Amino acid sequence: MPQAIEFFFDFSSPYGYIASRLIDDLAARHGREVIWKPILLGAIFKLTGMAPLTTIPLKGNYVQRDFPRTARFHGIPFAMPTPFPFSGVQANRAFYWLDSTDPAAAHGLAHALYDAAFSGHDISRAEAVVEIAAIRGIDRAAVSAGMASPEAKDRTRTENDAAAARNVFGSPYIIVDGEPFWGSDRLDHIEKWLETGGW
């Protein structure tokens, strides 16, 4: 069984969202699974001294143009979340809570959360995350309690620390057989890597 691909992303990351719409099919074409790993880039930026793309002069304006253009390039629906950027901490806690008992359901929830955010919704609030989970048949009270549990909070933090320790500095950040790829614009490289085993 070949190694699973690790897909690190922040729910507030536009390029992460774009990759989220493409990575599973890409991996499946090569018989690979994808392990989704939501992170909180804000906490990692504090360690690395980096700043969100959109706050950087000139580059910020450019990426606001490039986000929807890149989505259209891939034929992916796209609207900026409001507010933006936002904290994905509630989404991450819901994800990791669900992941501890049902990874497939957590994967599905992550897709739904990303799709909601990038069709213009605010998923920073716990109530919004619960609502999206409920639409997917997850019990409201259970997810609500799960997100608030010490276990979910701990896992969210330890996963973030583990990502930082592995030099995950951006979103999306994708590791294939130990090889790191940063950015939705490296998916074609990943495809070739999977085809050829590296080059």
Add this chain to the structure above:
Amino acid sequence: MPQAIEFFFDFSSPYGYIASRLIDDLAARHGREVIWKPILLGAIFKLTGMAPLTTIPLKGNYVQRDFPRTARFHGIPFAMPTPFPFSGVQANRAFYWLDSTDPAAAHGLAHALYDAAFSGHDISRAEAVVEIAAIRGIDRAAVSAGMASPEAKDRTRTENDAAAARNVFGSPYIIVDGEPFWGSDRLDHIEKWLETGGW
């Protein structure tokens, strides 16, 4: 006659070099010319408060791995210049001196300079630039005097100021019919833009 594509680049930029090996053929496939515009990103970074990629913690290590990997992805020979990063000011002056009388020769010289730099050579020194020009049949004394002329220095500066005024903040930065594209990883977007007239 469709508008020429403007290709802004710094001679010390690895992704600029990668784009330099691909952009002319890409444009030719769509009946477009490319106007090459060497810039000095260091001066622009001073205006924008940005820093060279390789000096940024973590990202710097990542791109050192991504540079040769991206070159190999495209089948392009690649070795880091020594020293790196370096100042392209001498190369830019030679380019703009030659461009004022023979744009095609300047274009050819730019290719040769880039290829020399990214096969590991030091093109920061005026003597190295003169040598590379001489190999292309350009008179040593003429290029040497041309590079040192007030006209070449002025043009190098005014072209850089003009690029900065147009928000060119990185390398490569490519403008197609008013639409800006940043990075060698946007060449596939440019190809689609030229095919479709935008999307």
